[in-house]
Amino acid sequence: MQQTDILIVEDDPSLSEALTDTLEMAGYRTIAAGDGAEALARLAEAPVRLVISDLQMPKVNGMNLLERIKADYPEIPVLLMTAYGTIENAVQAMRAGACDYLVKPFAAEALVEHVSRRILPKLGKTDTRVVESPAMKKLWGLAARIAKTDATVLIQGESGTGKEVLARYIHQSSLRHKGPFVAINCAAIPENMLEAELFGYEKGAYTGAVQSVPGKLEIAQGGTVLFDEITEMSLPLQAKLLRVLQEREIERLGGRKPLALDIRVLATTNRNPKEWISRGLFREDLYYRLSVFPLTIPPLRERREDILPLAEAFIRRHWQSGKPLPALSETAAERLLAYAWPGNVRELDNLIHRALILQSGDRITADDLVFEDDLCGGGSPTSSDRRAADSLMDELRTHEERLILETLKEQNGSRKSTAERLGISERTLRYKLAKMREAGYVVAV
Numbered sequence: 001m002q003q004t005d006i007l008i009v010e011d012d013p014s015l016s017e018a019l020t021d022t023l024e025m026a027g028y029r030t031i032a033a034g035d036g037a038e039a040l041a042r043l044a045e046a047p048v049r050l051v052i053s054d055l056q057m058p059k060v061n062g063m064n065l066l067e068r069i070k071a072d073y074p075e076i077p078v079l080l081m082t083a084y085g086t087i088e089n090a091v092q093a094m095r096a097g098a099c100d101y102l103v104k105p106f107a108a109e110a111l112v113e114h115v116s117r118r119i120l121p122k123l124g125k126t127d128t129r130v131v132e133s134p135a136m137k138k139l140w141g142l143a144a145r146i147a148k149t150d151a152t153v154l155i156q157g158e159s160g161t162g163k164e165v166l167a168r169y170i171h172q173s174s175l176r177h178k179g180p181f182v183a184i185n186c187a188a189i190p191e192n193m194l195e196a197e198l199f200g201y202e203k204g205a206y207t208g209a210v211q212s213v214p215g216k217l218e219i220a221q222g223g224t225v226l227f228d229e230i231t232e233m234s235l236p237l238q239a240k241l242l243r244v245l246q247e248r249e250i251e252r253l254g255g256r257k258p259l260a261l262d263i264r265v266l267a268t269t270n271r272n273p274k275e276w277i278s279r280g281l282f283r284e285d286l287y288y289r290l291s292v293f294p295l296t297i298p299p300l301r302e303r304r305e306d307i308l309p310l311a312e313a314f315i316r317r318h319w320q321s322g323k324p325l326p327a328l329s330e331t332a333a334e335r336l337l338a339y340a341w342p343g344n345v346r347e348l349d350n351l352i353h354r355a356l357i358l359q360s361g362d363r364i365t366a367d368d369l370v371f372e373d374d375l376c377g378g379g380s381p382t383s384s385d386r387r388a389a390d391s392l393m394d395e396l397r398t399h400e401e402r403l404i405l406e407t408l409k410e411q412n413g414s415r416k417s418t419a420e421r422l423g424i425s426e427r428t429l430r431y432k433l434a435k436m437r438e439a440g441y442v443v444a445v
């Protein structure tokens with residue numbers, strides 16, 4: 001199956017057409033949807049590499065769509081377009097998992113540039129995989145050898161340790177690398193929908209099935225399927241999956257034609273599967289079928305040699321300016337090495353992302369490191385969490401204002417080149433300058 005590159009979700013038909021034309025001319029295969037609900041239907045039909053969506057839309061809006069995509073298709077990045085140049089919307093979207101945002105209006109060329117330079121190359125880039133510690137070198141060496149076979153692999157490890165990264169590596173190093181890689185998050189899809197999601201259904205199979213839809217297993221033909229958080233699957237569905245893996249055949253719900261399956265199966269869990277089995281929550285026979293090769297990724301605190309190389313990789317991943325990459329100060333590096341990383345690599349990734357927003361000059365200092373504990377205190381949001389979030393927002397705003405003033409000075413007061421340099425439209429810059437004047441800044445232009 002040929003994969004579509006980009007799904008464009010925009011309710012304004014003329015803008016949707018303009019985006020489609022520009023992206024197609026730049027060589028991307030696109031499909032379009034007029035609202036979030038239609039976008040979800042398109043995604044169920046075929047995988048895409050990137051979703052570009054408007055924030056304000058009827059029915060399912062951009063924010064809700066982002067939440068659904070993060071739950072059902074966590075591997076697909078979402079770029080949001082927002083008409084309101086407020087930092088609040090953008091911060092909220094980034095917190096909810098958007099890979100980036102663009103403020104409307106923007107030139108279509110700016111979008112192409114953004115997509116081709118910053119987003120799509122990143123997805124295929126292999127240099128962001130950090131394998132430095134002896135434990136990880138051994139594990140990845142083993143994974144490289146297993147990849148060449150069609151063996152089923154069960155990847156275990158705490159949340160955020162890089163199980164999906166390893167699963168993708170196995171697929172990309174396998175003989176199936178030209179085929180699709182389809183990830184199914186068993187924990188995020190409601191039990192009653194997971195079966196239809198896996199097997200697909202024929203028109204009329206149940207009320208509401210107005211058209212035939214292929215399941216994810218069918219979409220993955222010739223490639224690899226990743227069952228993320230497999231231990232969260234219900235017992236009846238575990239039994240069905242086991243049968244499929246034994247018989248290598250599937251049938252759409254309400255269908256009568258069995259289809260021979262040609263997929264490689266990978267699965268992940270952040271639970272202890274043996275314990276789950278003893279509690280009667282995970283089938284032992286399914287466990288043995290999946291864990292032909294069990295691989296366990298150690299938590300980050302047990303492989304400290306990876307911390308600084310990962311931090312550097314994330315600085316490269318998130319650095320958006322054309323200026324040289326900032327370096328970690330010695331005290332910042334010490335703090336990273338001393339921390340316990342309960343959220344593992346994902347927590348480090350988020351921390352560096354925040355640090356790059358807060359830092360200035362050519363270094364990231366210890367003051368730029370806002371640890372998750374400082375932000376949320378580990379529990380449900382309290383008024384002090386909100387104060388921490390508000391103060392982060394204030395810091396972000398101050399940082400943005402400083403950036404605008406510095407760039408204006410650098411560009412000798414030219415609003416046009418300042419807007420270009422910052423990657424925003426002149427209108428957005430005008431709006432932001434007006435807000436800054438309101439807040440008491442002396443802005444000469």
Ligand SMILES: Nc1ncnc2c1ncn2[C@@H]1O[C@H](COP(=O)(O)OP(=O)(O)OP(=O)(O)O)[C@@H](O)[C@H]1O
Binds near residue numbers: 128130163
């Ligand atoms: N070895 C690595 N090199 C570079 N980045 C990594 C590595 N391991 C993990 N990451 C990054 O850390 C984040 C979490 O990784 P991933 O989603 O693979 O973890 P996971 O174990 O599958 O998490 P979960 O259990 O919550 O699903 C991602 O941003 C990923 O890019």
